[in-house]
Amino acid sequence: MxxxxxxxxxxxxxLARVRPRPDAADKLRAQVRYPTDRYASAKGESxxxxxxxxxxHPHARxxxxxxxxxxxxxxxHAVVTAPDIPGRTHYGLRVIDRPILCADKVRxxxxxxxxxxxxTLAIARAACALIRVEYALLPVVEDPELALAADAETLHxxxxxxxxxxxxWGELEAAMQAATxxxxxxxxxxxxxxxxxxxxxGIVEPDGAGGLIVHFACQHPARDxxxxxxxxxxxxxxxxxxxxxxxxxxxxxxxxxxxxxxALLAWKSGRAVRLQLSRPESVDLGVKRHPFRIRxxxxxxAQGRLLFHMASLVADxxxxxxxxxxxxxxxxxxxxxxxxxxALAVEGRxxxxxxxxxxxxxxxxxxxxxxxxxxxxxxxxxxxxxDGLAFRRMNLVAPDASGPMGQVVAPFDGPRRVLDVLAEHxxxxxxxxxxxxxxxxxxxxxxxxxxxxxxxxxxxxARIAIGLAPDGAIEIRCGFTEMGQNLIDTVRVLGARLLGCxxxxxxxxxxxxxRAPDSGxxxxxxxxxxxxxxxxxHGAEWRKRLCALAAPPLGRMPDQLQAGEGGIRGADGxxxxxxxxxxxxLGDALPELLISLEAEETPSDIAAAHYxxxxxxxxxxxxxxxxxxxxxxxxxxxAAALGPVxxxxxxxxxMEGGAMMGAGLALTEHLPTAGGRYLARNLDGYLMxxxxxxxxxxxxxxxGLPEGDEIGPRGAGExxxxxxxxAVAEAIAAALAMPVRRLPVLPEHILDxxxxxxxxx
Amino acid sequence: xxxxxxxxxxxxRVLETPAERRLLAILREDFGLTGAKPGCExxxxxxxxxxxxxxxxxxxxxxxxxxxxxxxxxxxxxAADPRSESVRAALAECGGLQCGYCTPGxxxxxxxLADCSPRPDAACARAQLAGNLCRCTGYGGIxxxxxxxxxxxxxxx
Ligand code: FES
Ligand code: FES
Numbered sequence: 001m002x003x004x005x006x007x008x009x010x011x012x013x014x015l016a017r018v019r020p021r022p023d024a025a026d027k028l029r030a031q032v033r034y035p036t037d038r039y040a041s042a043k044g045e046s047x048x049x050x051x052x053x054x055x056x057h058p059h060a061r062x063x064x065x066x067x068x069x070x071x072x073x074x075x076x077h078a079v080v081t082a083p084d085i086p087g088r089t090h091y092g093l094r095v096i097d098r099p100i101l102c103a104d105k106v107r108x109x110x111x112x113x114x115x116x117x118x119x120t121l122a123i124a125r126a127a128c129a130l131i132r133v134e135y136a137l138l139p140v141v142e143d144p145e146l147a148l149a150a151d152a153e154t155l156h157x158x159x160x161x162x163x164x165x166x167x168x169w170g171e172l173e174a175a176m177q178a179a180t181x182x183x184x185x186x187x188x189x190x191x192x193x194x195x196x197x198x199x200x201x202g203i204v205e206p207d208g209a210g211g212l213i214v215h216f217a218c219q220h221p222a223r224d225x226x227x228x229x230x231x232x233x234x235x236x237x238x239x240x241x242x243x244x245x246x247x248x249x250x251x252x253x254x255x256x257x258x259x260x261x262x263a264l265l266a267w268k269s270g271r272a273v274r275l276q277l278s279r280p281e282s283v284d285l286g287v288k289r290h291p292f293r294i295r296x297x298x299x300x301x302a303q304g305r306l307l308f309h310m311a312s313l314v315a316d317x318x319x320x321x322x323x324x325x326x327x328x329x330x331x332x333x334x335x336x337x338x339x340x341x342x343a344l345a346v347e348g349r350x351x352x353x354x355x356x357x358x359x360x361x362x363x364x365x366x367x368x369x370x371x372x373x374x375x376x377x378x379x380x381x382x383x384x385x386x387d388g389l390a391f392r393r394m395n396l397v398a399p400d401a402s403g404p405m406g407q408v409v410a411p412f413d414g415p416r417r418v419l420d421v422l423a424e425h426x427x428x429x430x431x432x433x434x435x436x437x438x439x440x441x442x443x444x445x446x447x448x449x450x451x452x453x454x455x456x457x458x459x460x461x462a463r464i465a466i467g468l469a470p471d472g473a474i475e476i477r478c479g480f481t482e483m484g485q486n487l488i489d490t491v492r493v494l495g496a497r498l499l500g501c502x503x504x505x506x507x508x509x510x511x512x513x514x515r516a517p518d519s520g521x522x523x524x525x526x527x528x529x530x531x532x533x534x535x536x537x538h539g540a541e542w543r544k545r546l547c548a549l550a551a552p553p554l555g556r557m558p559d560q561l562q563a564g565e566g567g568i569r570g571a572d573g574x575x576x577x578x579x580x581x582x583x584x585x586l587g588d589a590l591p592e593l594l595i596s597l598e599a600e601e602t603p604s605d606i607a608a609a610h611y612x613x614x615x616x617x618x619x620x621x622x623x624x625x626x627x628x629x630x631x632x633x634x635x636x637x638x639a640a641a642l643g644p645v646x647x648x649x650x651x652x653x654x655m656e657g658g659a660m661m662g663a664g665l666a667l668t669e670h671l672p673t674a675g676g677r678y679l680a681r682n683l684d685g686y687l688m689x690x691x692x693x694x695x696x697x698x699x700x701x702x703x704g705l706p707e708g709d710e711i712g713p714r715g716a717g718e719x720x721x722x723x724x725x726x727a728v729a730e731a732i733a734a735a736l737a738m739p740v741r742r743l744p745v746l747p748e749h750i751l752d753x754x755x756x757x758x759x760x761x
Numbered sequence: 762x763x764x765x766x767x768x769x770x771x772x773x774r775v776l777e778t779p780a781e782r783r784l785l786a787i788l789r790e791d792f793g794l795t796g797a798k799p800g801c802e803x804x805x806x807x808x809x810x811x812x813x814x815x816x817x818x819x820x821x822x823x824x825x826x827x828x829x830x831x832x833x834x835x836x837x838x839x840a841a842d843p844r845s846e847s848v849r850a851a852l853a854e855c856g857g858l859q860c861g862y863c864t865p866g867x868x869x870x871x872x873x874l875a876d877c878s879p880r881p882d883a884a885c886a887r888a889q890l891a892g893n894l895c896r897c898t899g900y901g902g903i904x905x906x907x908x909x910x911x912x913x914x915x916x917x918x
Contacts, residue, residue: 020854027858030840039789197863199800659899683800690891
């Protein structure tokens with residue numbers, strides 16, 4: 001038994017610290033207005049309605065577009081096609097390959113060709129239907145592996161290979177010779193849909209001064225503003241993007257969606273334009289989780305020491321790059337796991353196809369390879385006759401070892417600590433698979449670590465600001481958006497702790513490119529950590545600044561003052577000047593402290609490698625109905641080592657929400673294509689978990705960090721997905737002795753397995 | 762176009778509108794009541810939930826012609842009704858919401874369940890709430906709110 005660890009918060013302890021979100025009351029009374037709730041411009045004029053004409057073909061050349069009939073339709077105010085774009089016609093992150101409106105070619109169903117703004121949505125749609133487009137159909141590229149063949153039809157100039165990776169170390173051949181147990185298999189993960197309940201949409205309006213205001217859900221307002229300004233050849237700063245609050249994103253609204261089209265319509269018509277995708281349009285055009293095919297071969301010696309690991313990945317990125325390259329990078333990095341491999345070889349390729357568009361999604365490339373890796377590890381453990389937990393524990397890298405790419409990483413002992421916690425858990429200790437006739441039960445264990453922030457060379461820098469508002473509120477201004485992760489609470493907790501004021505003194509100013517500096521994207525589980533570092537490193541400076549400003553009116557020396565709760569206090573703690581009065585005394589000369597954080601990156605010169613990792617281990621319990629083949633997740637215990645918990649509510653919510661999404665990926669969620677078309681276009685054909693599918697959750701926070709850690713909290717935004725998918729897969733494997741090779745594990749896979757003669761797997 | 766008389770949040774209303782327009786669109790576009798949210802528009806997600814003659818109903822599935830002579834209560838009215846207070850408190854305190862987009866629909870369904878007599882037990886409430894999807898919370902907080910609000914015949918597992 002380990003001594004009880006003061007840094008471990010049990011589920012009950014976490015629950016006891018949960019408090020209502022600052023925005024809960026408004027959300028519960030439906031008083032929060034999402035971008036898609038706006039039907040009028042700020043001045044109250046009712047907005048025009050936009051509609052997009054998307055491609056009905058997955059791959060075709062555009063020969064001609066005739067919009068004359070649409071333009072002539074009464075009630076139509078603007079019709080736009082690619083030639084109407086005055087500036088940059090394409091956008092993208094690393095690779096600028098996505099047309100705002102297609103001019104010469106379409107590469108997936110729904111690819112936007114034209115858009116209309118009209119008095120009503122019905123007229124806008126009717127006008128779209130009047131636009132004549134002449135196409136020459138091209139062969140549809142469906143299979144990522146075939147897409148990479150020399151004779152494949154290509155989507156983009158330069159071919160279908162978007163990105164490839166390769167890394168490794170050690171003596172592979174010798175290690176393979178030395179291995180007693182070798183496991184080799186091929187795994188597949190499906191295309192998952194984000195399923196945010198608010199589809200892409202919002203309103204764009206002229207600001208009356210030659211610029212535009214964009215109210216559209218997004219994760220990075222400053223970048224979106226830049227893309228739109230470039231498109232319209234407007235000076236930066238003339239486009240203001242307000243990207244919050246968001247009715248769910250999970251990565252799906254990280255890159256721009258249809259804001260540029262809406263902006264172009266508003267620009268052309270000179271009116272506010274409202275545009276929102278219907279659910280089927282959103283399914284067609286929105287990004288998805290990358291489907292992966294993964295081959296792995298791994299081996300260990302007779303005592304269970306890992307010797308070598310080989311992984312080969314092929315992923316389907318669909319029509320455009322968006323975050324694809326970074327996702328393949330993450331997949332490769334996380335294919336290694338927190339395990340010590342003396343010899344390693346990982347390689348991967350990412351192919352363009354006409355199967356929609358794949359992009360950023362919580363879990364980001366890592367979850368796919370983590371599922372396969374955890375299967376490999378469990379099977380090796382089984383081959384050695386060692387229990388999965390002990391096997392993992394004995395094969396962990398040392399806390400101060402280099403990272404999965406061989407890079408220098410921040411020392412971290414999370415993987416060992418989460419395993420230690422679960423080793424004592426009753427669910428693990430009493431884990432025998434149970435067979436109750438019709439139902440079989442099993443408990444699976446998985447372990448993952450995952451990176452924070454973007455890899456080396458990525459957009460890791462951030463700026464945030466602390467300012468005093470005219471009403472005396474201390475504003476924490478950042479470009480991050482609130483998507484449900486409880487960022488407002490995080491700002492309050494960290495602000496109060498690190499600036500010495502009361503939570504009620506603070507106001508979070510989020511997600512508005514005109515009111516907050518560019519913090520980078522609200523992605524990669526980075527917002528909390530960046531606030532922690534920024535406010536932590538500059539909080540003292542801010543307090544000094546306030547004291548200096550308060551000194552003259554108070555007639556004291558700054559060092560006799562302190563910035564505290566409610567205002568400036570004397571050395572004895574007595575309140576001398578409230579923040580409101582201080583602000584009033586300063587008039588227009590209100591202070592703002594701009595904080596620039598350099599990218600926190602590994603010093604190693606390895607592209608895309610990460611510096612910071614968090615870790616999770618989980619136990620999943622499933623009940624499989626052998627009649628229907630349906631596996632039900634009944635219980636899930638997650639131990640998360642992510643450093644100090646800042647917002648218990650946010651932490652719990654991110655872990656549970658992420659875990660359910662990962663369980664969905666493992667059990668029901670998949671969006672197949674045929675001929676480049678999605679086979680489901682709404683939530684009736686695509687099955688996201690309901691309350692009836694939710695397990696009993698137990699979330700345990702393992703808080704402590706290694707001595708001298710300067711990084712602080714690791715993000716909780718994604719790792720719930722990362723851990724849940726492999727844990728559920730492990731549970732099904734344990735319940736049925738089934739070689740789970742693909743996600744989701746559908747009833748037909750389970751029934752096929754049960755039908756199989758003993759030992760044929 | 763057809764003429765429809767109905768009651769909206771306790772007030773009589775008259776509407777001239779195409780017969781096949783959806784109640785969800787009417788609420789949002791004609792009355793500025795945006796508490797009911799579009800999510801799927803096929804009756805699957807529950808984000809658009811209202812009471813139609815006091816029963817939870819997907820506003821995306823109700824057409825204008827079905828409204829005549831009926832009464833519609835939206836979340837704006839329900840959230841102001843003391844009967845929803847325990848539901849809102851439970852969801853807030855248990856962490857039953859995140860982005861909040863599903864939340865109005867949940868308040869509408871749960872307030873109805875909490876107001877039923879007898880109150881359904883937790884298992885029954887869970888089953889009824891399967892029509893309200895939430896993509897953010899993983900249902901952890903919603904489940905805790907359900908357990909707090911409804912007698913737990915199915916406590917344990
Ligand atoms: S929008 Fe009505 S149920 Fe989804
Ligand atoms: S809180 Fe976002 S969908 Fe429920």
